[in-house]
Amino acid sequence: MLASYAQRYRDDLERCVSFWLRHSLDRECGGYYTCLDRDGSVYDTKKYLWLQGREIWMFARLYNSRERRPEYLDAAKLGMEFVQRHACDPQGRVYFSTTRDGRPFHYQRKPYAAVFYVMALLEFAQATGECAYCDQGERLFWQVRDWIADPTLLGRLVTPELPPTSTLANPMVLASMALELLRVEDRLEIRQVLAESMQAILRHYDAERGILVENVALDGSDLSAWPEGRLFNPGHSIECGWFMLHILEQMPDAEQEAIALRVIENSLALGWDERYGGLTYLMDLAGQPTLQLESSMKLWWPLTEALYALVCAYARTRDERWIRWLERVDRYAYEHFCDPVCGEWYGYCDREGRLTHTCKGGNYKGCFHVPRFLLFSIQRIERMNGVCG
C-alpha cells in the first residue's frame, strides 16, 4: 500500500532538495539564504536562525538516514560553521536573524531558534561522528528547557498577576528535541523529559472536540474571554498528533495512542475548509473573529504535517479511512502548492487557494517542512512495506 505515494514523494524530494542545494548555499559568507523566490533568486540576504538550524538538520538527516551523498554533508557543514560563529549573543541566547555576513539583526526573546540549533547539533554529530557537537547540543537542550520554564531568562516580561499558561509549541519542541536526543543516547533523564512533554501536551487536549488547543491555563482558569484561549491552529494540532505517535513508539500507551489518532482525525475534520479545500491556518473555536489577519489563509506546512500524520496513522492502524483523507489532502496540496518546474512548494495562498506570494522560502519557510514530510513519509511507507530505506 501507498507505494505510488512513495514513488511520487521520492521524485518530489529529489526536486526539493536540489532546489535548496542549488540556491540556498552562500559559499561566500557561509550559511543559507532562505528568502528565495520561485526560481531560487534571493530577495533577502539575511540569515534566519530558525531556518539555519532546520536546514543543517535536514541535510544531516538526509545524509544519515537516506543516502551518504557528500553534497549533503558539505551543505550541512556550511550551515554549521556559520551558526557556530554567528548564532549566539554573549549570553548564549540565539538570535532570530543576522545580516548576510553574520552581524546580529534581530533577537526574538523566544527559545525556538535555539531548539533548531539543538536539532542541528545532534544530527550533525551523527553525520560527522564528532561527539563535541553532541555534547554542545545536549547542553543547549537543557538550557532551552530552562528558558521555557523561565522566559525571563530570555528577557521576556513576566506578568505575575496572570494565571500561568502553556502554549502548545513549548511541549512540542521539548518532545521533538528529546526524541532526537534519544536517537543519540537512551538515557533515563531524557525519557523523563519525553514523558513530561507528553503530559504537558495532554493538558492541551480538548476532549469534547478531540483536538489540541493552542493555549491553556495551568491552574484550570477559564481563558475563553480571550481569543488566545479560543485559538485553534489545525496544522499545529495535527503536527503534534504525529509527534505523539513518535513519542508512543518510545513509550507505548494504548489510551494515549487513541487520543493521538483522534487529534489527527478531528483536527483535520474541524480545520478542513469544506468550501475551498485546504486547512485553515487559524480558527476561533467559538466562531468569533481572530486577532490575526492571516487566519483564513492556506499555508503549506499544515498540509505537509497532515500528510505525514496520515501516513503514520495508516501505518499504525491500517484503517482505510486514513487513506481517504490522504488522497484528499495530497490532491489539494499538490494542486495548489507544488512547483514541479523549479522544485520546492510555494508557501502561501488566500482562502480560495490563489497564491499570495511567489516565494519558496522566507523568514519562516526554509528547507524543512516539505523535505521532512517527504523523507519521513517515504521511510514510513518503505518500513511498512518491508523495503530497506
Next chain:
Amino acid sequence: MLASYAQRYRDDLERCVSFWLRHSLDRECGGYYTCLDRDGSVYDTKKYLWLQGREIWMFARLYNSRERRPEYLDAAKLGMEFVQRHACDPQGRVYFSTTRDGRPFHYQRKPYAAVFYVMALLEFAQATGECAYCDQGERLFWQVRDWIADPTLLGRLVTPELPPTSTLANPMVLASMALELLRVEDRLEIRQVLAESMQAILRHYDAERGILVENVALDGSDLSAWPEGRLFNPGHSIECGWFMLHILEQMPDAEQEAIALRVIENSLALGWDERYGGLTYLMDLAGQPTLQLESSMKLWWPLTEALYALVCAYARTRDERWIRWLERVDRYAYEHFCDPVCGEWYGYCDREGRLTHTCKGGNYKGCFHVPRFLLFSIQRIERMNGVCG
C-alpha cells in the same frame, strides 16, 4: 464643492460614534472594549492601550471641536480614569494590553501606546480645562521623544553593528504629537520638534517615485538587499502626506507642499490595485515577495487616510483631479467596508475585496481612523465652504 460628501460623512459619523458609545464602554471595570464584532458584541475583554488613548482623544476632540455633548465627555472620562490607573509600568512605560480589570497582559517595547496616551491627555485637558492633564501630556511627550531617540530605554535590543535607520512611524508620531501640543500652547521648542520631524519625514522621500518609503538608513547605506529597505506602505505614505500638509499650515513652505501633494498622488497611484480596487496594504518596491503574509489584503485605514488626504489636497489646490480620486476611493471604501446597519466600518478584506473578518474593532482597530477621517473631512469641507463647524 464636496457638500454632498460632507452630508454623507455627517450621517456616517453619527452612526459610527453611536456604535462606540453603545458597545465599547466598560461601565464596570472602566476603559473601552475594542474587540467588537459586527453587531458590537465583545469577543475579547482585554484593554488595548493604543486604542484606549485613541478613543479618549476621539471623544474629547468631538467634544472640543464638534459638539459639547455630555456623553462624549463622559466617555472620554471613563477611558482616562482607566489609563491613569492601569496604563503604565513602574518605570512609566505604557503597556500594550491589560486584562479587563487592568492587570498587565502584554508589553510591546514600542513607544506608540504612549504616543496615543499623550494625545489623549492633551485633548482631555482641553475638554475638562484641567491643566494637570496637559502638564502630564507634555512630560510624556518629551519622554516619548527620548524613547524614540534611544529605544534601549524601552528594553529594545540595539545592534550597534548595523547602520542606524529611521522608520517612518517615528517622525510621523512625533509630528502628530507636536501638532497637538501646538493647539495647547505655541512654544518655540515645540515648533522646533515639528521642524525636525518634517526634516526626518523628508529623509523617507523617494524623489524618483514620489512616495515615502518605510525604512531608510540615516548614513545613506543601501538597504535594498533587505525587504525592510524596499518596503512601501501606501496608506502610511498617504497619511504622512496629510500630516505634512498639517505641519505646513504651521510653517508654510511651497517646495515641501509640492512634495506632500506629490506623495499623496503618487502613493495612491502606486498603491491602488487596478485589478480589484482598493489600496494594497504592503508592497515591495522591486516587485519581490514581502515577508508579511497579509500584504495583499485590503485594510480600512489606508482608505480613510486617503480620503482625508484627498479632501485636504483639494481644499488646498482646488484642482479637480483630486475630486476624481476622491470619488474612486470613496466608492470603493463605502462599497466594501461600510456597515450602514450597525455602524462603523469593517476592517479587513482579502485582495479581491471579500471580508476576511466580521469585526468592527480589534487589537489595532478602534474608535479612531473612521471617526477621525469623518470629523476632519467634514470640518475641512465646512471650512472650505465657509460654514462654521
